[in-house]
Amino acid sequence: MRITLERSNLLKSLNHVHRVVERRNTIPILSNILLRASDASLDMKATDLDLEVTESTPAMVEQAGATTVPAHLLYEIVRKLPDGSEVLLATSADGATMTVQSGRSKFSLQCLPETDFPDLTAGSFSHTFKMKATDLKMLIDRTQFAISTEETRYYLNGIFFHTIEAGGDLKLRAVATDGHRLARADLKAPSGSEGMPGIIVPRKTVGELQKLVDDPEAFVTVEVSDAKIRLSIGGIVMTSKLIDGTFPDYQRVIPTGNDKEMRVDCQSFTKAVDRVSTISSERGRAVKLSLSEGQLMLTVNNPDSGSATEEVAVGYEYDAMEIGFNAKYLLDITAQLSGDDAIFMLADAGSPTLVRDTAGDDALYVLMPMRV
Structure with missing residues (x-):
């Protein structure tokens, strides 16, 4: 040569x-x-x-x-x-x-x-469809942070892609969860994806793919079988094995009865959580949210180093309540929101909380509370 x-x-x-x-x-x-x-x-x-x-x-x-x-x-x-x-x-x-x-x-x-040199023989693919690289990037960006790193629950070590009927339309949905938080994102299902098998794309493949789909003009050809996925972007072809496991029924953990709505300016809230969590212990990172009408008090107590509080104005018109969350998980979710406000749908201190984006209903997040 x-x-x-x-x-x-x-x-x-x-x-x-x-x-x-x-x-x-x-x-x-x-x-x-x-x-x-x-x-x-x-x-x-x-x-x-x-x-x-x-x-x-x-x-x-x-x-x-x-x-x-x-x-x-x-x-x-x-x-x-x-x-x-x-x-x-x-x-x-x-x-x-x-x-x-x-x-x-x-x-x-x-x-x-x-x-x-080994060859990862692809075999035949049952479904083929084309989509914008930016659409695939959106699905990945909004869910990737919630992928589990716990090897024992290997079926959570990736993003679950599947098609689903929602609001009268067929959607391509991406879901990831680590048991503490769940991220779900939808977009209109591309032509050809109808009836595709539900697939779990591994964490490493997701990470590599994320680096390849940043061209706003590019299209991705996706080929799917029960065991493999192949993605073609320009001159690049990526073939990956899928995680051989069953993704849990995530619909069961998405709360439907949360009736207390808190609306907060996303940027102010993110900065406030970031500031008070400076004092939290790395292990716990718990931040307490104390809600009363029109006001949110963020509190962090660390027996080793002290405490911190900060007030944030919110839209909230229900009974006073207190709930605790992992500060890192809160920040991971608010980083995905593109609207000006974040909407928190709460039930009580021990129940999962739903977080939505005011920019649209194509993404949804669930966060489990912590004891504080």
Whole structure:
């Protein structure tokens, strides 16, 4: 293999692909990235056996061929080469090494044969649909923070995507929960998604996808089966295994009888919670909300360091009540709200609270209270 390509093109593609590769691997080939040169392009592929990303970039191909080299090492080399430079990639006659050359810099990397590189065979997909990258990003952004990191409840370690009838329309819905909070976001179901199986997309795949869907002009082609999902954005193709488990019936934890409404300016509330939580212990991070007509008092008590209070004006016309929440969870939710006000629907100190956005009803959050 012998090819020349622009450093900027190579770096951009490597940036998308190399992140999939785990830093520590017991299988040496999984530390490598597959490079395959043919026609006028270089195809790259990386995998961790659960997630696979491929991307093509234009190249001047003098001699076609394929090899695998250490992913993070190649990325770091290309990253440190000067802007605007051209990069020559050439494998040795025996295929044991690959030269990376640019200007006066020359590196020689150890190769492993491309025949050893695993292929995450996709199989067939039952449903295919297209959607705006920004729509998919919205679903991810509004729910990702609530994904559980508890490995024992592996079926909560991702976002649950499914279609559902809501308000007479078919919606594509994303749900994530860790048992303490729940995030749910909807959008109009894209054509072709009707009847798709409910799928749980793993946390790592969600994180990688979030970095790829930031182009407001781009469209994503989504292909779904019971076991895998494949997403194509421009020249990038991401294939991932799905979490093999059953997502719990989240509808049961969404309260329907919460009749006390508190309306508060989102920015003022966020800043006030952030300020008083400065004093809270890292472990507990509990903030007490004391509500009375038109007024909210935020209180944090930490036996080790002291206490803090702050008053915030709110729209509230019900009996006085006190309820406690984890300050970090409150801030995670308010960070997702795009409207000027946040609406809290409360029942009592021991029941889950519903949080809505005044900007629309396409997102909904549930937060479990804490004892304070």
